[in-house]
Amino acid sequence: MFTHYSKYLDAAVNEIAKLPGIGKRTALRLALHIHKLEEEEARLLVEAILNVKTKIIKCSVCHNISDDEVCEICRQPKRNGKTICVVQDIRDLIAIENTAQYAGLYHVLGGIISPMDGVGPNQLTLPELFKRVDEEDVDEVILALPATVEGDTTNFYIYKNIKGRVSKITTLARGVGIGEELEYADEVTLGRSLHTRTDFEIQYKQR
């Protein structure tokens, strides 16, 4: 999709196509769109990109993104500081926040243990999590990591390290999705949902 008519256009297509999920064709469309933007619109876009890169920092407590040293979630006095929900990244944190079903704090790992990708416990914020469990008054750690081999590995690693140091360690329920037909659920999920079946009244109350 290179045009060869403008080295500036080609450079923009090249850079934009490096973004995840953006192909060369889309990048060309976006570059031409940007070319036609008003001066002020282009300025706002560039400024927003620069700010997102340079001004956002990590919360010193939970490692969520933040404009300040301690993030908004950690600062909210009405949140339950005795529960920590462990997530792999900020997108999962946002997904959980969007459910409006959780009022505790978080701990963002910055990934999961994946020897294949060279990610070990020390590349993640695991030492910081263990420190929080020891130093803060924590009742429950909720492991909300993906249901994959790497997620399970990370779950076990955390479990082994904090077992006995916190009274309750839980994970997200795995089961048939709400609105999903049983016959289309995969066998492992269906089997697990039987194995971890929930008291009817609790399930009903939660929905």
Place this chain on the structure above:
Amino acid sequence: MFTHYSKYLDAAVNEIAKLPGIGKRTALRLALHIHKLEEEEARLLVEAILNVKTKIIKCSVCHNISDDEVCEICRQPKRNGKTICVVQDIRDLIAIENTAQYAGLYHVLGGIISPMDGVGPNQLTLPELFKRVDEEDVDEVILALPATVEGDTTNFYIYKNIKGRVSKITTLARGVGIGEELEYADEVTLGRSLHTRTDFEIQYKQR
């Protein structure tokens, strides 16, 4: 999809989601990706965007995008300057160039006549086209505009204005696409392809 945890992130999501075809969810993914870029990668992206906005100009002859006063296509001595292909925008020019089937010059209108959108002939580079037809040694004008009501309107407008001033005015063939099943072609296209049927030897030679 607003996070409310970082005004910089929210601003970036907001700006990125203004780009065509980018929703809030994708914008959030891109913003978080940009946040994690290396300093140098972010600098290249921002620079590319700024350059595409500020350094690219329009070719003074054909209105193609260009880094110089006259674009690369108009400057190529081996191209046939007696044929002008009229396109609505640069993306259509690129699409035609990618076929490697055309060696003439172009004229980029910058849109098509669309009274509904308030686009009249003078918002486009139509006066410049007519001037080129009069002043340059042009044999043929190829109308390569979209096969829509607006495209047809623009075709007729150009035709009326240059008729008698250039020896040949042609349009792109409309017909059943190569590799397309006849039964799935729409009736208008199929009817038109019968009406404008092509000499077998010419068709065969072109493919």
